[in-house]
Amino acid sequence: MTKQKKDTMRKLGILAGNGVLPTVLIEQCQKEGRPFFVLALKGHAEEDLLPKNIPIKWVRLGSAGKMYRLLKSNNVNDLVMIGGVRRPSLSEIFPDFYGWKLICKIGLKKHGDDGLLRRIVQEIEHLGFFVRGIHEFLPELLAPEGVLTKVKPSSVDIEDISRGCYIAKLLGLGDVGQSVIVQQGLVLSVEGIEGTKALIERTVQLRRKGKGGVLVKTAKPMQDTRVDLPTIGTETVKSVAQAGLKGIAVEVGKVLIPNVADVIAKANQLNIFVIGVNTNTFIPPILHERLNVLTGVGCRKNNQKSDKRKGR
Numbered sequence: 001m002t003k004q005k006k007d008t009m010r011k012l013g014i015l016a017g018n019g020v021l022p023t024v025l026i027e028q029c030q031k032e033g034r035p036f037f038v039l040a041l042k043g044h045a046e047e048d049l050l051p052k053n054i055p056i057k058w059v060r061l062g063s064a065g066k067m068y069r070l071l072k073s074n075n076v077n078d079l080v081m082i083g084g085v086r087r088p089s090l091s092e093i094f095p096d097f098y099g100w101k102l103i104c105k106i107g108l109k110k111h112g113d114d115g116l117l118r119r120i121v122q123e124i125e126h127l128g129f130f131v132r133g134i135h136e137f138l139p140e141l142l143a144p145e146g147v148l149t150k151v152k153p154s155s156v157d158i159e160d161i162s163r164g165c166y167i168a169k170l171l172g173l174g175d176v177g178q179s180v181i182v183q184q185g186l187v188l189s190v191e192g193i194e195g196t197k198a199l200i201e202r203t204v205q206l207r208r209k210g211k212g213g214v215l216v217k218t219a220k221p222m223q224d225t226r227v228d229l230p231t232i233g234t235e236t237v238k239s240v241a242q243a244g245l246k247g248i249a250v251e252v253g254k255v256l257i258p259n260v261a262d263v264i265a266k267a268n269q270l271n272i273f274v275i276g277v278n279t280n281t282f283i284p285p286i287l288h289e290r291l292n293v294l295t296g297v298g299c300r301k302n303n304q305k306s307d308k309r310k311g312r
Helices: 003-009 023-033 065-073 097-106 115-128 153-172 196-206 234-243 260-270 285-295 299-310
Strands: 012-016 034-042 058-059 078-082 131-134 179-183 185-190 212-218 247-253 273-277
Touching: 012 023, 023 034, 023 078, 023 131, 023 179, 034 065, 058 065, 065 212, 115 131, 153 212, 153 247, 179 196, 179 273, 196 212, 196 234, 234 247, 234 260, 247 299, 260 273
Parallel strands: 012 034, 012 078, 034 058, 078 131, 212 247, 247 273
Antiparallel strands: 179 185, 179 212
16 A cells, blocks of 8 residues: 555544635545545534535534544544634633643633644644644645736836735734735735734725735744645635735745635636735845844854854
8 A cells, every 4th residue: 555545544634614625625535535524613614615415513612622532533643724713712712621721731812823823733733633734635725926817916016015025924923914915115004813804904994096005915934834824715806806906915835725716717807916926035135134033044044053163
């Protein structure tokens, strides 16, 4: 039996939030003949979007003990956490006993979304599960490089995208958000807890006169790419067009585009551009150096050089 065949025999647990991505993964498992088990999060996963012909167990976000028992009793080996999950208040979680132990251990208020997810992943792996990313099963969902649409960004748009990439990465360092909107060199708005759609809607009142305006979406610099990768879809395209913006720029290989053909068709219909950008080349070198220092990359390189000089 080949390694690939062995891999497809491992039972996959799908922890489903909102959006279409859980269904896309379920359909891929069915196509490959991969065994799977679905846990849908109450208040987050959308029943209308999930397949009707498969068994699904619905669980509360705080019922960690129940989740563990269900995954173990269904012989799950690997686990994918996919789909949007709005960060709830403690009163909304209503944790069970194991959930309370987990909350006390990791501390909900100590972390931003990305930091919290990293701690949750660590705890899941301590329990014996192997956390995997949806891109391992569906690499074609990751944004490709280049202009994907008939409309192409202008030179002004490219400058806005460059600035947006840098600002988005700075935001990510603080574990704040993944998206910014830039017009004519001005950062109109940045994403907080409200999400991309609300970000776009409140930017309508902030737009300057004249053309322009780009939504830029990137992954956070320290992000665990197995969980919570940023995503755009046809609804994002519609919102951008309604807000009067010119286009969308997403980070290559770090942003998910489910149903990419539909996204491109909708963007062409609404006359906006979608472009996949490599932030390494779009962010000016001097700004990249600043990011490296902030992320500790520069410090690690200097330490390595120092160690070599000392003969370590």
